[in-house]
Amino acid sequence: MIEPDKKFILIVDDSSTNLSVLSQALKTAGYKVRVAVDGFSAIAILEKCAIAPAKNPLPELILLDVQMPGIDGFETCRQLKTNPATAAIPVIFMTALADAESKIKGLSLGAVDYITKPFEQDEVIARVNIHWRLKQLTDNLEQQVAERTCALQQAQVQLVQQEKLSALGQLVAGVAHEINNPLSFMVSNIAPAKEYLAEITELLSLYQKHYPEPAPDIAIKIDEIDLEFVIEDFSHLLDSMQVGTERIKDISLSLRNFARSDVDTATPIDLHETLDSTLLLLKHRLKDRGARPEIEVIQNYGELPPIKCYPGPMNQVFMNLLANAIDAVEDAWEKDQRCLTITICTEVLRESAIVRIADNGLGMTEEIQKHLFEPLFTTKAVGKGTGLGLSIAQQIVTDKHGGQLFCKSLADRGTEFAIELPI
Secondary structure (H helix, E strand, C coil): CCCCCCEEEEEECCCHHHHHHHHHHHHHCCEEEEEECCHHHHHHHHHHHHHCCCCCCCCCEEEEECCCCCCCHHHHHHHHHHCCCCCCCCEEEEECCCCHHHHHHHHHCCCCEEEECCCCHHHHHHHHHHHHHHHHHHHHHHHHHHHHHHHHHHHHHHHHHHHHHHHHHHHHHHHHHHHHHHHHHHHHHHHHHHHHHHHHHHHHHHHHHHCCCCCHHHHHHHHHHCHHHHHHHHHHHHHHHHHHHHHHHHHHHHHHHHHCCCCCCCEEECHHHHHHHHHHHCHHHHCCCCCCCCCEEEEECCCCCCEEECHHHHHHHHHHHHHHHHHHHHHHHHHHCCCCEEEEEEEEECCEEEEEEEECCCCCCHHHHHCCCCCCCCCCCCCCCCCCHHHHHHHHHHHHCCCEEEEEEECCCEEEEEEEEEC
């Protein structure tokens, strides 16, 4: 087994003398060497390395003879460059063919250099050192690019998250301002309206007591409007208005609790209250829509202590997961008109609070699940999803709250997301 901290060179040559001389020279220069006597053997070694790179790492450089039995060096190089696992390994050709046409052919196949035989050991070592160093620089650059790309994606996700919360906070502030003034007017006037109705009813009762035989036109009007019904129903109308204003107050409070953009520090919150507020805001999507029946939400709440969270971002996580669950069961209804259910379970497990949100939708394939939390990845139609919701949710749970977000899904059985938050 090749030691992973060694510089690994593969030499491919059908000459045992060349293999011996080059191996000794490269080992003296500090390289770890493996040899192959033909193209088939070289490809077999590399395929084995690609399957289990932890045990047998791929070489960082290949010295490849051109004229060999079986497949020559040119064909061997072509096959290596078409394999994604070996395409990035630099190849240096070694050959007695010094004509320009052969050199051009080798370089066009992807080789990085060309050493003509008979070669000088010092020249080979010098060229190997140069190309090994270039390979290290290339690998480091690729790693830096990958790290910068990841950092940029995270920055983009954070920016989108902040913009969403900021926009939501402004929206809630505007809605609350527009709702609260007329709502306060209605709430403050319902009680006096009930008192006035009681006084008017009492006055009419006195009239009926002292003037039991009203004038004919008054008697006709009493019959037309059904006075007793009007008095009774008017009281019911005021009661309904009071219930309606209480409902509006609940919605306004849920909006404020949902956004909580004014709270920028972690504070203990009731996750059940947070879930209920989010469900209230999504209630219009759960209702019967004529062709599609009502989506049943099963709430199996366990005992949870107050959990220290950032309320606004955590509400955003619940909103995203529940909205996705609704989308999933709606897609399932379009396919086979199954009963639609979303189940929310909470419990304490291993000193963590667990919130599970499951749907009985169509589920996801393993391939989709692999990319589920990647920024900009979405399976929804154009214009319906940005591909940032789950990425933002994962970042909020893991980075901001030190928790974990899991997903398990079975095709045609549904999907479950589990949020684990430290207590």
